[in-house]
Amino acid sequence: MNKAIRIKCSQQLANYRKPTSFLIKESYPLPPYSTVIGMIHVACGFTEYHPMDISIQGKYHSAVSDMYTKYAFGIPYEEARHQDWVKNNDKKDGINIGIGYIELLSDIELVIHIKPENEADMEMIRQGVLFPQNYLSLGRHEDLLRIDEVKIVDLKQWDDDLPLEKYEAYIPRQYLNEFDLEDIGTMYKLNKTFYIDGQGLRRWDRKIQVSYTAVSKELEFDAAKEIVYIDEDNLPVFLA
Template sequence: MKAIRLRLNQNLVNYKFPVSFQLKETYPLPPYSTVIGMVHNACNYTEYKPMLVSIQGKYHSKVNDLATRYEFKNGMTFDASRHQLKVGDFGISVGVSTIELLSDVELMIHIVPENQYLIEEIYNSFLKPREYLSLGRREDLVVIKEVKIVEIINEKLRGENLELPFNYRAYIPVTVIENEKVLVEGEISEIEYKGTMYKISKNYELINYGTKKSPKIFRKWNKIDVHYVSNVVSLRRKEITIDEDKYMVFLA
């Protein structure tokens, strides 16, 4: 099985936490759906291509910044005394909000398309992108440090244990830790689930909650239960997923 390994840098970025409003919080690493969206945009795909993704990385610090906030209510007509923008007959209020940003982000991402014939196409789309690429908000540009096709293998280690790169953290699916394929060190032994647990969006289905004549289409997101952890060490004689350069891979 082959994968595209990306090494990316970003300056200031927000991977929006979907339920934060007053303070627009950020995930510590980009969600699977955000990475998959970047891949589809880079390749100019107009329909979903199933793929597995592994996400690892680090950031230096968090800072807060001001951002423009747009508010509107469905069906509310424009009122000059309360709205700053008019769109058709409807009004939009413009204000200020606070946004959380990660600084000096460094990422290592593995992308494994279900259709392995797409490997070269995805590789070339990142090697020679048709436009600048972003991850997070549209303005969150990425600097591509490496694009490489690597072999992904499942292997039982007999030598030294493998660790994450220095100061890196990763999204690890719950099943990987529950099956004791890796060990999270430096945690309190009495705690069963180590690290921070997230439900990370990956892809969605379009579901009609209305009728055939009056459809109401909503996105139903498929979410992955993960641990966001550091100090991850592989266990000997346990089969783990690695790439050809001995980097651990946590596909979801």
């Protein structure tokens, strides 16, 4: 099956939070794989994981800083110390209410390709994104996602003579030779899938190392590694 579902979508504001940021909630430049996969599962009403490969590219206009209300809780309530409390069985947990800072990307344009492992999921995902069971968002719950196009497209091998679109993209390391991997873009290790451990906690079991960079003909893809595909409109596809 050499087809994929292409989603063109946009957001006015969004934060794709870096899990290691605390003083200010910094954002990845594009949504990570786990965030996109979660959105697809919510749209389709999937209650268990449906394996799929994802390609993510896009651009945004600017980044701004904003304030938000921050709640910290988890210790016993003390009237002189906490602004509020929540019931925890027969006890009270204290809540501290303050302000925090968050990085927001503005005027985001995204192109997402999805290639499900099971061919039968192809039409189900297309219909799920077109007619979702709940409103769609990427990032925070309030970061609404506008769907501009959902289309099943054919994939073919990239020809060096064809231009590549001037988007930024997550390019997994298996597509790049060692020179480009070290000298271009910003390296990230992005979450993709997780499992629930015996304590009911989420544990990430697959991470993808990528370079975030502009997609252009100056990139030298390693012919001995992954094939670079393009869709029928010559948009590159870097599946991971």
